[in-house]
Amino acid sequence: MFNTKLPTINELPTSRQLLRSTVLALIAAIVLLVTVVMPSEYAIDPTGAGRMLGLTQMGEVKLQLAEEAAADAAVQPVAAPAADVAQVPTPAPQAIIVAEPQPTSAAAPAETVAEQATGLKHEMSISLEPGQGAEIKLEMLKGSQVNYFWTANGAVVNYDTHGDPYNAPRDFYHGYGKGRATPEDKGVLEAAFDGKHGWFWRNRTNEPVTVTLRTEGDYIAIKRVI
Secondary structure (H helix, E strand, O other): OOOOOOOOHHHOOOHHHHHHHHHHHHHHHHHHHHHHHHHHHHOOOOOOHHHHOOHHHHHHHHHHHHHHHHHHHHHOOOOOOOHHHHOOOOOOHHHOOOOOOOOOOOOOOHHHOOOOOOOEEEEEEEEEOOOOEEEEEEEEOOOOEEEEEEEOOOOOEEEEEEEEEOOOOOOOOEEEEEEEEEOEEEEEEEOOOOEEEEEEEEOOOOOOEEEEEEEEEOOOEEEEOO
């Protein structure tokens, strides 16, 4: 049992002291809200202190990531079960439109295409304004391969490599890879099913960006769809 001495009335804080403490706490909370919480969470910095402390930049990154997530959700529906792919019918051959091959400059870098690539060969460039997105798709049959190389020509873009089968279900999504603030990418794209496969890019910088795509391999057609 503790024998704690109860405080006397004279030792208790007065109403004036309690009011003063409450006001000081409220002022401190407002200062923290304006100088710390608003810059770091919402990139709102009315005093300029948040940018000096690096908190405003943190808030800008959070807002950008939220915008990216919303943009990705609009472009990339929730993935459908893989079993759905086998049930998607392949269109008749007469419905396929074959693109005419376009010559590629002999001066192109050797690493952009594989030496053993066969089939079609193309080079396409698209210009993206700040915030703008674009998509290029290859029409390919299951198991066919394409060597690709794309570059943002000194800038960076966000990208998503994905594919859609013919007559794809509404919520179907099959991804091959994605990235943020990427200057370039290259590799081999192998079709997981008959359909259209390719790349979506979005410019999240404050300057225009030109994306150049080079492809070589077994595909039926190439087209910008967005």
